[in-house]
Amino acid sequence: MKIIIAGCGKIGVSVLASLAQEGHDVTAIDDDSSVISELTNVYDVMGVCGNAVDCDTLMEAGAADCGMFVAMTDSDELNMLSCFLAGKMGAQNTIARIRNPEYNDSSLGFMRQHLELSMAINPELRAANELYNILKFPSALKIETFSRRNLEMIEFKLSDESDLVGKTLIDIRKKYDAKFLICCVQRDDDVFIPSGNFTLQAGDKIGLTASQAEMQKLLKMLNSLRRQAKNILILGGSKTAYYLAKMCEASGSTVKIIEQDEARCLELTSLLPSATIIHGNGAEQELLMEEGLASCDAFVALTGMDEENILLSVFANMQNVPKTVVKINRDELVWLARKIGIESVVSPREITSNILVQYARALENSSGSAAVETLYKLFDGKAEALEFIVKTESKLTGVMLKDISLKPNILIGGIMRGRKTIIPSGVDMILPGDRVIVISSGNRLNDISDILK
């Protein structure tokens, strides 16, 4: 599909990289010629240097016949305008990054409708959502919800004393009377889709699916349930911090935000009347201790500097804060942070590019018999969970799962039938109309029939 990306800042480039990787024909627009020449050097994309609201530039980039137009410039208004123009020229789908909280309330629907946007994307809000999910289940490193929250997948790391260590998956299944499935395991840098006789080890990171209702019960059984973080310290008063604080307050937690800029502090006090806003430099350990770092339930580092975020969470870990979460924007630092023991990482960039990759795949496959509905990247993109809606009868439907031969490294992680969530075993089957979650590593799936051998 032809895709145009206008605005190649940090998020723009990461979106561009993942879309080009997916095999789309990507054209980048940016007004900085050095950015364009750098991009065309590294990625197999075409670059157009110019203003994304200038019709000539849009024409040159081929807006008239592109399948997807993504506006990712710094300015919300520019994004809206260039999407609108591209749409009028003939771009089939337009996506704008709109992150100003003022636009992200009730007015968003109206704007979207009248600017004819296919999607408005707010990376900060999405990041805040993910952060909130993690704080809700502090034992998990990451939580994905599938299919309108009916099915959840949590990622967590097995500690030395975990009951699961040293057992095969068959044993685990026999021992616990709960409906769940261990879908993927990361050991060091390799990701496996485990079979029944796979033995878990301490230090493995596992991804586990269960219905939302079962998840609490299950975690209790595994002795790894920790209560929701109630007392949260946020470093940096960015937009993400604002969205996160709002969500946490709504669920009854208390929030303290440390921000360097005085004007921003004042702004935040009026936006978040019940939160405690501290004006000061969060990099000072003295200040952190004074503001009760040692006694908080969770520490969230959200400053604009990845390095600062990483270092301060190392400090928080040393103070035995039960849960630290870090925002890291640069992919290469995520890996480094893991190496020094920081496990919960949220990257707005990654979240945004995943959403767009998934959107592009869904667009491409909307004609197939069972299209990719949504796509989730697991374990830093080493595995994927895909949600399909099975529309018609096929070779897959009406056959017991144990009789279907799947490609290696593929697993069916869940089936949603109406309001019922099925954690599948060998005797279950897929019926037309089901939503199916497929977990895969190393395969590129476009249609559910691709999972067959």
Next chain:
Amino acid sequence: MNRKMVFHICGQMLLIEAALMVLPLITALIYGESCALAILATIGIAIVLGAAIMLASRPDDTVIYSREGFVITALTWVEFSAVGALPFVLAGEIPSYIDAFFETVSGFTTTGASILRNVEVMSKGLLFWRSFTHWVGGMGILVLVMAVLPMTTDRSIHIMRAEMPGPIIGKLVPRVRQTAKILYIIYIALTLVEIILLLCGGMNLFEASVHAFGTAGTGGFGVKSDSITSYSPFIQWVMTAFMMIFAVNFNLYYLILIKRFKAAFSSDELWAYLGIVVTSVLLVSVNIAPLYATVEETVRKAAFQVLSIISTSGFATADFNLWPQFSKSILFALMLLGGCAGSTGGGLKVSRAIMLFKSGRRELKKMLHPRSVSAVRFEGKTVDDKTISSVGVYFAFFAAIQLLAFILISFEPFDFETKITSVVACFNNVGPGLGAVGPSGSYADYSAFSKLVLSVAMLFGRLEIYPVIFLLSPSVWFKKR
């Protein structure tokens, strides 16, 4: 440097060359010539050698950067020439390997400089191969491979940049592979049209395709000692037109194909190129008018020679060695200039000349008005200073390397004119020069050493200098201690 990847791709390339040799093999078989055996043997050698290199260097890591791109390009051209020379030696038609190497480099680089004194005694299969190398080398060996095969790396833009002529490489569509395909489709289509027109002019299929290959790649190998002189005026006009067409930036043809006429015809480079062509034809026509009987003949000879030289083809319909000095000087200047960027022509390229001229003008203005601010504009856009300075640096290398080659061959027993035009004609991929290497002469009398120097000069010219420099510099190959 990712040496394994470099050798792996170079190994692959030899297999490609083996595949390309099937066409001349078929030609040789049709004419029932014994050179078929030599070609077949070469195909075998290429396959064995290529497969061995590929197996010996399985890459662990397929990432390549610009340095690998440059080196892959240069190595591929060298090995293509080295292996491509074998059929001439094996068939015994060019006994000396150095001579055969010179001839093949001259083919792939679309130079058209020849060491053969009498082309007409050569077998048809080998003549076909000789001209086919022009066609392959014209648009680029690696560009061809990119169009046909899925490359093992997604950073193939580095390779394309190293091979395509011109200061700035514009992609037509987002994917390198797609771009390469479009370029080759245009190239093939234009070649076919020319073959058909030449057939209409009374050539047989063999001659038509050989000459079409020569024009398309702007090479210049023919099948007769007097080049095109004895063919009909119609054929001469057709070839004139196509030499003009193939020296224009191919991106413009794509713009015309997708109906963006305005963008295509507002190209500064195109108009400058056409302006230079028309002016040169007029000046030469006036200058040589006393030599020919009719106006048509005068203009035809002038136009053919001017386009043959500016497109860096090197076909001839007249021995311009015998023309007045003024015409020869103009042709010599055109040799250095060459065609447009992104075409199959060689030389400095019109776009670089424009930028040099404009930045020179800006410098002069700056001297008069030290505080004036002005930008160099080209193709409707402001050219950034980085591009300007890189064009300046290119020009410096361009001059320095030709000078160096000239000094290296200076002990040869020829006159000054012969030697300087040999270097210029080889480096700029024109082919025939003036004096003893003029249209009716040949490079046969040069020593083996000079032939090697001139071969390297041709590679320098075709690959636009940098790839060959990197191939020859140890710091690219070895880690610094």
